Amino acid sequence: MRLNIFNCSPRGKRSNTRVLAGAFAEGFLETEGPYGQNEVREYFISDPGEFRLASEVFGEPCVALIAFPIYVDAMPAIAKSFIEEIAAYKGRCSSTRMLFLIQSGFPEETHTRPMKAYLEKLAKRLGAPCDGVIRMGGGEGARDRVRGSKSGGKMFERYRMLGRGYAANAVLDEAILAKLAGPKRLPALLAPLVLPLANFFFWDRELKRNDAFGKRFDKPLE
Numbered sequence: 001m002r003l004n005i006f007n008c009s010p011r012g013k014r015s016n017t018r019v020l021a022g023a024f025a026e027g028f029l030e031t032e033g034p035y036g037q038n039e040v041r042e043y044f045i046s047d048p049g050e051f052r053l054a055s056e057v058f059g060e061p062c063v064a065l066i067a068f069p070i071y072v073d074a075m076p077a078i079a080k081s082f083i084e085e086i087a088a089y090k091g092r093c094s095s096t097r098m099l100f101l102i103q104s105g106f107p108e109e110t111h112t113r114p115m116k117a118y119l120e121k122l123a124k125r126l127g128a129p130c131d132g133v134i135r136m137g138g139g140e141g142a143r144d145r146v147r148g149s150k151s152g153g154k155m156f157e158r159y160r161m162l163g164r165g166y167a168a169n170a171v172l173d174e175a176i177l178a179k180l181a182g183p184k185r186l187p188a189l190l191a192p193l194v195l196p197l198a199n200f201f202f203w204d205r206e207l208k209r210n211d212a213f214g215k216r217f218d219k220p221l222e
């Protein structure tokens with residue numbers, strides 16, 4: 001069985017999406033499928049050439065994993081472009097088993113919940129069987145987390161186990177899905193810390209990386 005991973009993060013090869021989908025793929029490759037050795041191919045939608053190639057192979061009889069992060073409470077524009085492109089397969093992709101992986105920076109599962117409903121409906125409209133939506137809160141920094149470490153080990157292992165189980169039974173383990181998705185709400189004491197911490201560890205770092213930290217309070221339109 002072949003797993004095609006369609007990575008729809010604008011960060012492409014540097015994305016958190018890549019390491020998470022990669023851990024799933026590792027588990028998938030560890031288990032032999034019903035038709036022999038499993039196989040994985042990865043397409044980075046942020047690359048125009050790969051976007052085109054991915055659009056051509058989407059409808060093949062295999063497992064299609066569409067993976068992306070939540071940006072500004074929605075899917076990144078390239079994910080939307082890819083979905084618009086594969087709309088051409090409507091009614092012609094019943095042998096493509098669809099899986100989705102979506103992850104948000106915020107930890108609560110509420111940030112990915114509306115997208116799950118959208119993606120399940122998308123598969124239905126395309127006429128492709130949907131085997132599940134993997135959701136994860138707190139995905140930022142996933143690529144910096146070290147495998148085997150306290151924070152990274154459990155996360156990667158969960159993805160590996162999901163991939164292994166999926167390869168064996170075409171089913172995603174519900175208990176693992178629930179653990180990855182994140183809590184419904186943060187404890188009341190923790191909630192006021194989330195924004196300052198997100199600013200400190202995420203947005204400030206992005207601003208510095210883009211040499212814009214000193215300009216963060218500029219009001220160029222005033």
Ligand SMILES: Cc1cc2nc3c(=O)[nH]c(=O)nc-3n(C[C@H](O)[C@H](O)[C@H](O)COP(=O)(O)O)c2cc1C
Pocket residue numbers: 009010011014015016017018068069070071072073074103104105106107111138139140141142
């Ligand atoms: C421009 C931008 C907007 C984002 N907006 C959200 C958001 O609305 N909600 C959220 O939970 N996380 C948000 N995030 C955090 C990302 O979902 C998170 O960092 C994710 O792990 C990025 O994955 P990637 O490296 O695969 O692109 C945003 C990140 C960026 C860069």
